[in-house]
Structure formats: C-alpha cells, structure tokens
Amino acid sequence: MIGKVRRGGRVAGLLRYLYGPGKANEHVNPHLVAGWRGQDELEPPPRADGKRDFTRLTTLLRQPCAAIGEAERVWHCIVRAAPQDRDLTDAEWAHVAREVLHRVGLAPYGQEAEAVRWVAVHHGDNHIHIVATLARQDGGKARTSNDFYRLREACRAVEAELGLRRTAPGDRTAAKRPTRAEREQAGRRGWSQIPREGLRRQVVAAAAGAASPEDFLARLAQAGVRVRLRRRDDGEVVGYAVALDHHRTAAGALVWYGGGALAPDLTWPKLRARWRRTPQDELREKVATAARDAHDEQEFFRRLAEQGVLLRLRHSQTNPGQVTGYAVSLPGMTHTADGAGGGSGELIWYAGGRLAGWLTLPQLRRLWRTGEAGWTRAEREALYGQAAQAASAAAARIRDDPASAADAAWAAADALRMAATALGNPVLAKAAEEYERAARAGYGRIPAPSPEGVRLRSAVRLLALSGAMSRDTTLAGMVLVGVLASLVNAVADLRRAQQHAAQAAAARQAANRLLTQVTVSATPPAHPQPVRLLQDPPGQPGSTVREPRHGW
Incomplete structure (x- = not known):
C-alpha cells in the first residue's frame, strides 16, 4: 500500500473532481466511506439534474478555517493498494483512512470533535482520496510536519493488519522523483531526459570522482552544469544548487535544484563527508x-x-x-x-x-x-x-x-x-x-x-x-x-x-x-570463427584475426 500527499486551496473543486467521471471516465460509483462524522450524514445529495450538491459538505469543511480567520488550505492524500492485493471493502477503507489521519496527527483517535474535518472518497480502482481542511475545530493549527513519513508508517501498519502486500519503510534513502509537471514538460519539449534526473546523474558522477569541494565544482563546470553556492556571513559555503541552461521558467529564469532536491546524500554536508x-x-x-x-x-x-x-x-x-x-x-x-x-x-x-x-x-x-x-x-x-x-x-x-x-x-x-x-x-x-x-x-x-x-x-x-x-x-x-x-x-x-x-x-x-x-x-564464443580483414596486401595470403575471447 502506498500513499501520496498533495496540498491545495480549493476543497469544492477537489470534491467535484473526485465525484466526476475523471480524466478518462475511470471514476466508478464515487461515494464517501468515512468522515469526521457518519458518512450518511455527509454524503452529498443528488440534485434534480442528477449531479451532486456539494454546498453543505463544502461549507462544513470550510468552517474551521473561517473560524480562525485563515485562508482555506486543503490536505489531499491518495492511498492505493497494490495491484496484487484483493479489493478492500468500504469498511476496510474507512479503517485505513482513520489510521492514516491518526498516525499523521491530523485526527487522532478520540479527538473527532476537536481535530480537523475530513472525508474519504472511494471511486473504484482499489484506492481512496482523503480530503481534510487544515484547521482544527478547537481553534488550533493543524500540524503536518513529516506527514509523508507518518503516512508511510500508517500504510505499513495497515498492510500487516489486513494481510496486504508488504512494502518498504520510509527510510529516506530514495532519490527525489521528478514531478508530473517535469515529466510532461520534458515530453513536450522532446528532451532526452528529465532535468532533475539528468542533474542528479551529473552531480553523482562529479562527486564520485572529486577529491575536494573545488574539484567537485570544477567537474560540474566542465560538464556544463550551472552552480550557485550559498554562503554564510563569514564566506563559508553551506549549500549549493545546480541548473541546466536549457531548463528555464516562462520568464526565462533558470530552474535551480538544491542537492537535497536531487537525492538525500547530495546535500553539501554529506558531500563534504564523502571527501x-x-x-x-x-x-x-x-x-x-x-x-x-x-x-x-x-x-x-x-x-x-x-x-x-x-x-x-x-x-x-x-x-x-x-x-x-x-x-x-x-x-x-x-x-x-x-x-x-x-x-x-x-x-x-x-x-x-x-x-x-x-x-x-x-x-x-x-x-x-x-x-x-x-x-x-x-x-x-x-x-x-x-x-x-x-x-x-x-x-x-x-x-x-x-x-x-x-x-x-x-x-x-x-x-x-x-x-x-x-x-x-x-x-x-x-x-x-x-x-x-x-x-x-x-x-x-x-x-x-x-x-x-x-x-x-x-x-x-x-x-x-x-x-x-x-x-x-x-x-x-x-x-x-x-x-x-x-x-x-x-x-x-x-x-x-x-x-x-x-x-x-x-x-x-x-x-x-x-x-x-x-x-x-x-x-x-561457442564456435570462434576467424575474421578476414577487409583488405589484404596484394600478393599475400589472406590475413586473419580472431574475435577477442572476452568482450563486454
């Protein structure tokens, strides 16, 4: 089971998408499986034209934000079972949603009336969407620190409890993956590789062969990578960012990536440690x-x-x-x-x-x-x-x-x-x-x-x-x-x-x-054969060379 967190600012638009047909009509029978209250009470009712009326649900979700005078902030979490797993029931998905919110800290067990307001939508394909507004009902601020890692812990706990396919813990060793926008941009522009991945390969190669920070920076410059250093007041380098000349914003500015945005071990302190x-x-x-x-x-x-x-x-x-x-x-x-x-x-x-x-x-x-x-x-x-x-x-x-x-x-x-x-x-x-x-x-x-x-x-x-x-x-x-x-x-x-x-x-x-x-x-080779040179000296027997026995 895997989870992914996104953040936004429009709960009404997100609910309309989740209850809609999807980008390729992939949404089937969208409905609530859980919420901070009973799902029957929160389920958006159908209107006369057959579409759902989200007015009441949207208003209820927005109320805690309005009460503390903050702009609407939405926490959106997608939790998906592995393709090899069985289809979970609505009751099991409801348990998954509550376990996720409890471990993340947004809605701990026993705080249904004080924590954030949330709902979980199931529309097929063995996954759910958890939608929460980031303001507590008791007037406090919702904490989302390290929510990705707490989400990973919740998924692993549910896997063990429900007998699902086991996945790896969130040990912070994976390289940063390109975003969907980065992948689509590379495809539109015909780039052979996504800038984030290309930069990671360049930085890894430079760091592996370098003997010092100066050598590392020289190798990056030789590879055509732009480098921007971050220094303390006393001039000591404490960080860096890299960019490619062809990767720019709509305004023409370079798109910079810090070392930690490429991989966990490419931050400046970790690079200095490997030297x-x-x-x-x-x-x-x-x-x-x-x-x-x-x-x-x-x-x-x-x-x-x-x-x-x-x-x-x-x-x-x-x-x-x-x-x-x-x-x-x-x-x-x-x-x-x-x-x-x-x-x-x-x-x-x-x-x-x-x-x-x-x-x-x-x-x-x-x-x-x-x-x-x-x-x-x-x-x-x-x-x-x-x-x-x-x-x-x-x-x-x-x-x-x-x-x-x-x-x-x-x-x-x-x-x-x-x-x-x-x-x-x-x-x-x-x-x-x-x-x-x-x-x-x-x-x-x-x-x-x-x-x-x-x-x-x-x-x-x-x-x-x-x-x-x-x-x-x-x-x-x-x-x-x-x-x-x-x-x-x-x-x-x-x-x-x-x-x-x-x-x-x-x-x-x-x-x-x-x-x-x-x-x-x-x-x-099973039957090494002599290979005749394309041109033999005139008047001499054909010269032969054998294929090398070992070849990569």
Whole structure:
C-alpha cells in the first residue's frame, strides 16, 4: 500500500473532481466511506439534474478555517493498494483512512470533535482520496510536519493488519522523483531526459570522482552544469544548487535544484563527508593530478607548489646537477608521539614511487617525453588492482562487522560509478544507478568514517584520473567487476539483515547485473570463427584475426 500527499486551496473543486467521471471516465460509483462524522450524514445529495450538491459538505469543511480567520488550505492524500492485493471493502477503507489521519496527527483517535474535518472518497480502482481542511475545530493549527513519513508508517501498519502486500519503510534513502509537471514538460519539449534526473546523474558522477569541494565544482563546470553556492556571513559555503541552461521558467529564469532536491546524500554536508581522506591519500591525489596535468618536469614541480605540496629533490651523486628523484610532504604531516620518529615533529616525506608505482620520476619523464595522453595498459591494470583490493577489504568489513559497515557501503557507490567510467562500460553504469539507494544511510544520517571506506574512495579517485578506456576488456578490469559484484552482494545481505527491503532489492538487482556481466565476459564464443580483414596486401595470403575471447 502506498500513499501520496498533495496540498491545495480549493476543497469544492477537489470534491467535484473526485465525484466526476475523471480524466478518462475511470471514476466508478464515487461515494464517501468515512468522515469526521457518519458518512450518511455527509454524503452529498443528488440534485434534480442528477449531479451532486456539494454546498453543505463544502461549507462544513470550510468552517474551521473561517473560524480562525485563515485562508482555506486543503490536505489531499491518495492511498492505493497494490495491484496484487484483493479489493478492500468500504469498511476496510474507512479503517485505513482513520489510521492514516491518526498516525499523521491530523485526527487522532478520540479527538473527532476537536481535530480537523475530513472525508474519504472511494471511486473504484482499489484506492481512496482523503480530503481534510487544515484547521482544527478547537481553534488550533493543524500540524503536518513529516506527514509523508507518518503516512508511510500508517500504510505499513495497515498492510500487516489486513494481510496486504508488504512494502518498504520510509527510510529516506530514495532519490527525489521528478514531478508530473517535469515529466510532461520534458515530453513536450522532446528532451532526452528529465532535468532533475539528468542533474542528479551529473552531480553523482562529479562527486564520485572529486577529491575536494573545488574539484567537485570544477567537474560540474566542465560538464556544463550551472552552480550557485550559498554562503554564510563569514564566506563559508553551506549549500549549493545546480541548473541546466536549457531548463528555464516562462520568464526565462533558470530552474535551480538544491542537492537535497536531487537525492538525500547530495546535500553539501554529506558531500563534504564523502571527501574525507587521510593525509597520505590527499598527498597522493595532489601529486597524481599535477603529474597528469603537467607537460614537463618543471611544470610538474610548479603545479605541486601551487597546491601547497612541499618538495624535496634528490640529485645524482656523480652528477650533482642531475635530478634523479623527488619526495613530497604536506604542511603539518609530521611524526607524532604515537607514530614513528618518537614524536620528533619532523616532516614525513614520501617518494613518488611510495605513493604509486607510476609516480616515480623516470616513469613521469617517459610519460612527458612520449606525450601519451593516458596511462599505459600496465599502469591501468595496477590501478584496477588497487581498486579491487580496496573493494575486497570493504566487502570483508561489511560481512565481518555489519554495525560499522555504513561508510563502506556508501563508498561502494563511488567505486561502481568510477569503475563504469574508467572501463567505459554502460552495464556497470546501469548497475551503479540501481545501487545508489542501497548505499545511503537511512533517515539522512552521515555514516561514521571507516578505514575501508576512505581507502576505497581514494582508490577510485585515482581510477577517475585515468580517464575512460572505451570497452576495456583486460583481465584486471574483469577482476575488478567481479570484486565489485561481491561487494554489492555483501551490501544486499546487510540491508536484508537490517530489514531494509527497498535497499536490499536495489543492491541485489545491481549485484545480479554485475554477475551477469562477468559471466558473459568470461564465456568464450561457442564456435570462434576467424575474421578476414577487409583488405589484404596484394600478393599475400589472406590475413586473419580472431574475435577477442572476452568482450563486454
């Protein structure tokens, strides 16, 4: 059973619609099943022309608003049984309406003469409409705070009581769905995707690959997304909104969406929480970014300095003018009393190769000399291996310590998104989108950081720096997908144990898609046939190449 709440300001118009034929003559035998008084007393009588007379009912519903001098406000709730459920009787629907109003707090049991006035209309198709005016009969104000979540609780209680199909609790993990107006507007204008959904995908992708707020904003700008920041008086950013150039109001103004209007985990505080990292991770990402953006050695060193990275060069003993290596550190990255160095307070230096194998100076010089635009296959496979190890550790954390697994489950969403980008795999991209709900902690909570979650995010950020390799079919890429499938499967088991049905279903669907992808990729063709090149060199026998054994 599901419920939906709408608000309006014209009770008479709403009643006429509910008792009318509907938009496609779908309304059958409209009648009251319950009200704040007996439905026989409140049922609108027929007029001489056969239509209903709503004058008395409308007047009674409006009276509490008029008594306190407030404008008419209407609370409209649609409650619908699942298609697989039996047809409920009028008495059962009356019980549903009273339970909803009691749990929402508009008409608690025993307060029929003091609470709001309401009626419930049934016109077929196994659902009812509850119509209430938002003013109490005792002169108090009607409270509707968190009414959607209280409605979800009421629906679940009725499901258990009446033996109906069970639905998931309102745990605030679902992404915000586009409104009917947004869907219809996209259809009229021929847009390939609804702006709210398109923006959510862009923001999720930018957040997954970003290492800092500045990186996040730069990625959005690169994707063509408009960003508006909200700041406190001291200049600190506390929120943001995004928009698309083509989505404007009738007056030509941009339509802005705050992060929370896209998904529960895309608010600014939650984005900052997912960018938590260790000092070594921060240092590695700064060096990797400088290395990929630079064209030569001097530019690399300059970019490191611009990012606040401390640099120490190593020179040849036989040729003191020749630089043979480097080490880096960050201000404040010192030995403490709990670590090595006996609390000396000296800086901790990391050679490039200690951060990542491809960050040694000889490797970087080769990269700059050859002008390669991306990692070699061996370097990519090393990155895939690091990400796979981090994902495996996160899966182990989830299985061994479910109580502290929330951060690892959250980080898995970033891992899926970045793996899909790096491997150029649309199947992984679909799995990442399916998994998003399973990753979120319930009720808007920010998970406490865990070493496994921080490590996994650091690994996938390096993967993001590698860019996309379209349809990558390396064994290391396949291994990464297999490990991610195991990680997502662990999250599915976790959510099922927590009795979060919707999240468990989302994770299971994503895991099945990943496992199917691994199986298809690892299965050789039944009868591989040689494929002849379109043009063979003159006078030479036909050259042949075989179809690759593994393909996405």
